[in-house]
Amino acid sequence: MTSQPDPAGRLFVAWVRAVRRGAWAVVILSLLAVAGSLAYLGQNLRISTDTEDMLSRDLPFRQNNREINRQFPQLVDNLLIVLDGQVPEQVDRAAMDLVQRLRQAPGFFGPVFDPAGDPVLQANGLLLLGIEELERLTGRLADAQPFLASLWAAPDLITLFDLLRQGLDRPDGGEVPAEMLAPVLDRLAKVAEQRRAGEAAILSWQRLLNGGEAEDGAANARRLIVLRPPLDFGALQPAGPVLDRLAVLGRELGFTTAPGDAAAAVRMRLSGSVALAHDELLSVER
Numbered sequence: 581m582t583s584q585p586d587p588a589g590r591l592f593v594a595w596v597r598a599v600r601r602g603a604w605a606v607v608i609l610s611l612l613a614v615a616g617s618l619a620y621l622g623q624n625l626r627i628s629t630d631t632e633d634m635l636s637r638d639l640p641f642r643q644n645n646r647e648i649n650r651q652f653p654q655l656v657d658n659l660l661i662v663l664d665g666q667v668p669e670q671v672d673r674a675a676m677d678l679v680q681r682l683r684q685a686p687g688f689f690g691p692v693f694d695p696a697g698d699p700v701l702q703a704n705g706l707l708l709l710g711i712e713e714l715e716r717l718t719g720r721l722a723d724a725q726p727f728l729a730s731l732w733a734a735p736d737l738i739t740l741f742d743l744l745r746q747g748l749d750r751p752d753g754g755e756v757p758a759e760m761l762a763p764v765l766d767r768l769a770k771v772a773e774q775r776r777a778g779e780a781a782i783l784s785w786q787r788l789l790n791g792g793e794a795e796d797g798a799a800n801a802r803r804l805i806v807l808r809p810p811l812d813f814g815a816l817q818p819a820g821p822v823l824d825r826l827a828v829l830g831r832e833l834g835f836t837t838a839p840g841d842a843a844a845a846v847r848m849r850l851s852g853s854v855a856l857a858h859d860e861l862l863s864v865e866r
Contacts, residue, residue, distance in 0.1 A: 654808070656808075656853075657808060657809075657811060657853060657854055658806055658807065658808055658852045658853060658854060659806070659807040659808070659809055659819070659822065659850065659852045659854040659855060660804060660805075660806055660807075660850065660851040660852035660855070661678070661804070661805040661806075661807065661826070661848065661849075661850060662802065662803075662804060662848070662849045662850070662851060663675050663678070663802065663803045663804075663805070663835070663846055663847070663848055664800075664801060664802040664803075664846070664847055664849075665801050665845050665846040665847060666800070666801065666845070667782045667784050667787075667801060667845065668784055668786040668787060668801040669782065669784060669785070669786060670782065670801075670845045670846060671801040671802065671803050671845075671846055672696070672803065674803075674833065674835065674845070674846040675694060675696070675697060675803040675805060676697065677833055678805065678829065678833060678848075679692055679694045679697060679805060681829055681833070682805075682807065682829075687810075688809070688810075688821075688822070688825065689807050689809050689822065689825075690807055690808040690809040690810055691807070691808045692805065692806075692807055693805070693806040693807075694803075694805050694806075695804060695806075696803055696804070697803075727743055730743055731743070744761070744764065744765065744768075747761045748761070767783055767784075768783065771783050780845065784801075787801075806852075807822075807854075809822040809854065811854070816861065816865070817858065817861060817862075818857075818858075818861075819854045819855070819857070819858045820858065822854075823850065823855070823858060826848075826850065830848045833846075834846070835847060835848040836848070837849065
């Protein structure tokens with residue numbers, strides 16, 4: 581006596597027979613279903629590499645952070661470039677060259693803010709100094725005014741050494757103030773010795789006028805440049821292209837990223853929320 585298949589078995593047999601009869605229709609319907617699924621996923625499945633979204637938006641500090649970002653949008657997603665070196669004039673020149681290159685690609689690097697190079701701050705920067713600091717600076721500039729005026733009219737070594745000769749011959753009546761004469765001579769002698777030894781030493785007039793001198797190996801001249809590059813949070817490394825391009829620019833301009841590199845006059849480092857988030861995502865990748 582032959583046993584009858586159970587209802588599930590009969591249903592399966594009927595399904596297989598139907599598929600065999602309409603094999604091509606089943607293939608076409610399957611392909612359409614796959615295409616529809618892929619289209620749906622392409623329109624609705626997204627990734628976000630914004631590290632702030634790893635925490636709930638309902639947390640109190642996240643709500644406060646959103647309000648701060650709304651009130652001060654210029655402080656959001658900034659990239660800070662730090663340039664430092666031993667000679668202020670070299671750091672200033674490096675900052676000017678870098679800012680010029682950055683502003684040639686505004687769509688890639690976004691807005692560029694160079695506080696020390698901003699025309700408004702350069703014209704009104706003395707208003708930001710404290711009273712005592714301003715008095716010291718104006719005093720030094722007043723003492724050095726004849727000296728600077730002569731060099732401005734004829735900026736060459738002949739004028740410089742003629743002024744120094746006058747200072748040595750007439751310490752109380754020459755155009756070089758007595759309090760400036762010794763530091764200038766000391767620094768000139770030091771630069772000459774370093775040049776003779778093959779070092780790329782430069783006399784910093786800014787530091788002489790400010791009354792300070794850098795220690796050997798100390799990088800105490802610094803410029804800060806702020807960028808707001810456009811970020812693609814749909815990519816695994818939203819700031820990767822910008823950081824890579826900055827590294828290329830640094831090499832082209834002769835910057836170093838290693839401390840104590842005597843071959844380079846200026847060191848470039850990166851900080852800010854964009855650079856920190858990039859390092860966090862690299863850690864996630866590893």
